[in-house]
Amino acid sequence: MKILKTQTLRGPNYWSIRRSKLIVLRLDLEDLAERPSDTIPGFYEGLVQALPSLEEHYCSPGCRGGFLQRVREGTMMGHILEHVALELQSLAGMSTGFGRTRETASAGIYQVIFEYIHEEAGRYAARAALRLCNSIVETGTYPADELQKDLEDLQEIAAGASQGPSTEALIREAEARDIPWVVLETRDLLQFGYGKYQQRAQAALTSHSNVLGVELACDKESTKQILENAGVPVPHGTVIYYLNQLEDAIDRLGGYPIVIKPLNGNHGRGITLDIQSWSEAETAYDRAREISSGVIVEHYYQGKDYRILVVNHKVVAVAERIPAHVVGDGKHTIRELVEQENCDVRRGEGHDNLLTQIQIDETSEAMLRRQCRNLDSILDPNDVCYLRATANLSTGGIAIDRTEEIHPETVWMAERVARIIGLDIAGIDVIATDISKPLPEVDGAIVEVNAAPGLRMHLAPSEGVPRNVAAPILSMLFPPGTPVRVPIVAVTGTNGKTTTTRLTAHILRQVYESVGYTTTDGIYIGDHLVEKGDTTGPQSAQMILQDPTVDIAVLETARGGILRSGLAFQHCDVGVVLNVAADHLGLGDIDTIDQMAKLKAVVAEAVQPNGYAILNADDPRVAAMADHVSSKVAYFSMNPDNPLVRSHLQQGGIAAVYAEGYLSILQQDWIHRIEQAKQIPLTMGGKAPFMIANALAASLAAYVQGVSLEQIRTALQSFRASAQQTPGRMNLFNMGRYHALVDYAHNPAGYAAVGGFVKNWAGPTLGVVGGPGDRRDQDLLELGSLAASFFNEIIVKEDDDKRGRPSGEAADRVVEGIRQWEAKHQSQCSYSVCLDETQAIESALDNAPENGLIVIFPESVSRAIALISDRGPLPDAFDPPVEATAKAADLSTPSLAAEMAANGKPLNPTTVVETSGQQS
Numbered sequence: 001m002k003i004l005k006t007q008t009l010r011g012p013n014y015w016s017i018r019r020s021k022l023i024v025l026r027l028d029l030e031d032l033a034e035r036p037s038d039t040i041p042g043f044y045e046g047l048v049q050a051l052p053s054l055e056e057h058y059c060s061p062g063c064r065g066g067f068l069q070r071v072r073e074g075t076m077m078g079h080i081l082e083h084v085a086l087e088l089q090s091l092a093g094m095s096t097g098f099g100r101t102r103e104t105a106s107a108g109i110y111q112v113i114f115e116y117i118h119e120e121a122g123r124y125a126a127r128a129a130l131r132l133c134n135s136i137v138e139t140g141t142y143p144a145d146e147l148q149k150d151l152e153d154l155q156e157i158a159a160g161a162s163q164g165p166s167t168e169a170l171i172r173e174a175e176a177r178d179i180p181w182v183v184l185e186t187r188d189l190l191q192f193g194y195g196k197y198q199q200r201a202q203a204a205l206t207s208h209s210n211v212l213g214v215e216l217a218c219d220k221e222s223t224k225q226i227l228e229n230a231g232v233p234v235p236h237g238t239v240i241y242y243l244n245q246l247e248d249a250i251d252r253l254g255g256y257p258i259v260i261k262p263l264n265g266n267h268g269r270g271i272t273l274d275i276q277s278w279s280e281a282e283t284a285y286d287r288a289r290e291i292s293s294g295v296i297v298e299h300y301y302q303g304k305d306y307r308i309l310v311v312n313h314k315v316v317a318v319a320e321r322i323p324a325h326v327v328g329d330g331k332h333t334i335r336e337l338v339e340q341e342n343c344d345v346r347r348g349e350g351h352d353n354l355l356t357q358i359q360i361d362e363t364s365e366a367m368l369r370r371q372c373r374n375l376d377s378i379l380d381p382n383d384v385c386y387l388r389a390t391a392n393l394s395t396g397g398i399a400i401d402r403t404e405e406i407h408p409e410t411v412w413m414a415e416r417v418a419r420i421i422g423l424d425i426a427g428i429d430v431i432a433t434d435i436s437k438p439l440p441e442v443d444g445a446i447v448e449v450n451a452a453p454g455l456r457m458h459l460a461p462s463e464g465v466p467r468n469v470a471a472p473i474l475s476m477l478f479p480p481g482t483p484v485r486v487p488i489v490a491v492t493g494t495n496g497k498t499t500t501t502r503l504t505a506h507i508l509r510q511v512y513e514s515v516g517y518t519t520t521d522g523i524y525i526g527d528h529l530v531e532k533g534d535t536t537g538p539q540s541a542q543m544i545l546q547d548p549t550v551d552i553a554v555l556e557t558a559r560g561g562i563l564r565s566g567l568a569f570q571h572c573d574v575g576v577v578l579n580v581a582a583d584h585l586g587l588g589d590i591d592t593i594d595q596m597a598k599l600k601a602v603v604a605e606a607v608q609p610n611g612y613a614i615l616n617a618d619d620p621r622v623a624a625m626a627d628h629v630s631s632k633v634a635y636f637s638m639n640p641d642n643p644l645v646r647s648h649l650q651q652g653g654i655a656a657v658y659a660e661g662y663l664s665i666l667q668q669d670w671i672h673r674i675e676q677a678k679q680i681p682l683t684m685g686g687k688a689p690f691m692i693a694n695a696l697a698a699s700l701a702a703y704v705q706g707v708s709l710e711q712i713r714t715a716l717q718s719f720r721a722s723a724q725q726t727p728g729r730m731n732l733f734n735m736g737r738y739h740a741l742v743d744y745a746h747n748p749a750g751y752a753a754v755g756g757f758v759k760n761w762a763g764p765t766l767g768v769v770g771g772p773g774d775r776r777d778q779d780l781l782e783l784g785s786l787a788a789s790f791f792n793e794i795i796v797k798e799d800d801d802k803r804g805r806p807s808g809e810a811a812d813r814v815v816e817g818i819r820q821w822e823a824k825h826q827s828q829c830s831y832s833v834c835l836d837e838t839q840a841i842e843s844a845l846d847n848a849p850e851n852g853l854i855v856i857f858p859e860s861v862s863r864a865i866a867l868i869s870d871r872g873p874l875p876d877a878f879d880p881p882v883e884a885t886a887k888a889a890d891l892s893t894p895s896l897a898a899e900m901a902a903n904g905k906p907l908n909p910t911t912v913v914e915t916s917g918q919q920s
Helices: 043-050 052-056 066-073 077-091 119-139 144-161 165-176 211-218 220-229 243-252 278-289 334-342 362-370 408-421 470-477 497-508 538-545 559-565 593-605 620-628 643-650 689-704 709-718 748-758 777-790 809-825 837-846 861-869 896-902
Strands: 002-009 022-028 099-103 109-115 181-183 190-192 199-202 237-240 258-262 272-275 295-299 304-311 314-322 325-327 384-386 398-401 425-432 445-451 488-492 515-519 522-525 528-532 552-556 572-577 607-616 632-637 654-659 662-667 670-676 731-734 739-742 765-769 793-796 830-833 853-856 911-913
Touching: 002 119, 002 559, 022 077, 022 119, 043 052, 043 066, 043 119, 052 066, 052 077, 066 077, 077 099, 077 109, 077 119, 077 144, 109 119, 119 144, 165 181, 165 190, 165 470, 199 470, 211 220, 211 408, 211 445, 220 237, 220 408, 220 445, 237 243, 243 278, 243 295, 258 278, 272 278, 278 295, 278 362, 304 408, 304 470, 314 408, 325 334, 408 425, 408 445, 488 497, 488 593, 488 689, 497 515, 497 552, 497 689, 497 709, 515 538, 522 538, 528 538, 538 552, 538 559, 559 593, 572 593, 572 689, 593 607, 593 620, 607 620, 607 689, 632 643, 632 689, 643 654, 643 662, 654 689, 662 689, 670 709, 689 709, 689 748, 739 861, 748 765, 748 777, 748 853, 765 777, 765 837, 777 793, 777 809, 793 809, 793 837, 809 830, 837 853, 837 861
Parallel strands: 488 552, 488 572, 515 552, 572 607, 607 632, 632 654, 670 911, 739 853, 765 793, 765 853, 793 830
Antiparallel strands: 002 022, 022 109, 099 109, 181 190, 190 199, 237 295, 258 272, 258 295, 304 314, 304 425, 314 398, 325 384, 425 445, 515 522, 522 528, 654 662, 662 670, 731 739
């Protein structure tokens, strides 16, 4: 068997709304397609021998050992690979459990879905699982050394992908608070929240961090001077830049012991403590000079090393830091004791683990010589041998929580110091013999103030109570009641997505200053096109959500992006599903309309509980999505008597309907009329039913977001299906003696929608039609049949991109559909074939009949519009006058009926609120 394709999902998806991080494999079982596991000799035994821990997998039997029972009784290899991939990750320390395996419409081809923690590790696990299963099929075994190598590789990948303890803690806390987060691709930045409400962090540096404070904290001598001037106890010392200044500096301090450290440094690099001789001082000077040109020489304070963490000017944690050391047992050498200590699973490389491995180097050997020891010395039982003078965790030190022991006066001093330096998050290093007493009583001092302090010593101390120091950081970034994300409106469906997205954004601009939206023709922020192209996937959505100027996001969400990566967001506030029809079937293993409906339903199911799923009550598959959402539901319908809408309203729901020529909002016992369809340019004088449906959906989406009816009406009156506002969506051009219409419909439902307008045209009609080559034959046949049903004359063309079909084949299928219509209706349809799209359009325009309508379904919208524009169309093909009305009442409050009832006004099932503000 072999893997044909691997996809990485990162958001709510076709397989799961809650489990966002999934690997999807397209697996070809090849010669194993007809061989379940019970027919493969020795497979069960080989699998159990390689991975005995699979006994813990319950699977469908629902009990321990359930999966292995399935293997013993016979299951397909795709199902087995799923479980093996999950188990390999778990054995490597990445616990996962969700998986699915489904056969596709292609014989022997399966989709295998399983959860991952780190993307690269998940993809590696897929390949390793394939190797393991193939090996057991072929040889009955999987070598233990190869399995061990797989696990080591997975652990290495996981370690490399880890964000580090500080960042991971912030992420966990954000997830606990339902704050969205994303890793930006620059400088390890994290973004918390969306749009204008976002905050950024880089470990313990945040959007609130004062650059002057950070710079000051990095200058140790300036920090000491400003604190000393403020009456804070700090070590006596001086800064030197040359070795010949060192002796004088030591003399001014009154001799040894001293500390030498770099003027600019962090993580304890270049620091030497408790220097007792000139030779040690020279060596320490050279070490400090490797880090900084300036070197600090200070008096050495005897005592314990404490770190006080101050967040938002409040002490949140205190830890005692103890340098890297080993404890003797009377048997093992220091070298052996270090090796034993480094076997602690908490210790790792750098800052990735809770503790760092102890390194044996020149510094540690020098420390041993000062104690008259070496690496081969055997320590007496319980004898402590220090390997570092500094207590930084980055050099192998450990931490003991002392938060409850710190003296209140020292708390006050630390909080004052953080304000003096100007840091939102400060790590304040204190030397004192006893942190439970005021510093002056124990000859203590504040020796350093650190910006971007490490958090791991507080998150998981070696001894004492772990402190969730990520919580106060997130509370500082997002105080209680502060928004964390801009509202998100997601729009999906087979047809009408772009128009509805643009119209929704246009309406919302009546309320929001900066609307960010994505469409099939580009990414927009306000009036500005940020990026041109088909931008309906998750990456485009992320661009909007990461922009700090955006007030609200309106995101066209196409099938391809959901299949490839899942949604770009975990939750949205409004999810609009317009319709579901046959389009792109057979691609991405979406073979039926029901599967397409399940895919589109991802948007509705991702709506947060207090939000609204806006569903088309006239489309049974869309209406049925209400059964699976966790949010509130609002329906739109072209039929005011739709039984579902009536039932929904009786239960206190909300809907938008087209009734008596008006677009209206129905809520409880009230009908709030927005505007007559014929007064809305988008609806072509009320002659384009599908545009009325799009306007209903957009109006309802805006209404549940708090936009008033007056504001919705104003926006509807100013929005046109022009080449500028909605390119390729019902763009009607007045050519003088005839009209030309350009629409990007490319599936049967889209053709039928445009056909509803064509049938209302009073004069002769001519269509330039065709279909994409990657559509099914039956779809192309239906396009031809539909075109024959509403055009007087047809020119069949083909796209430049044949999408895998020979030239002329797609056109032949469309022609065959025309002939089928002719045979069925015993009627002749005038048609011709011109494969070149440009020539076909030119021919149609050259031969346009008087008062006729030329309808073009192009591959390239821009090319078709350019060909029409070259012929000098008249301004505004259709621009109905807007009737002057009195200013309408403000109906912006969604609970208008309840408000009126509270004011003593009767609720009447026949009450209608007109656009003029009159009631009847």
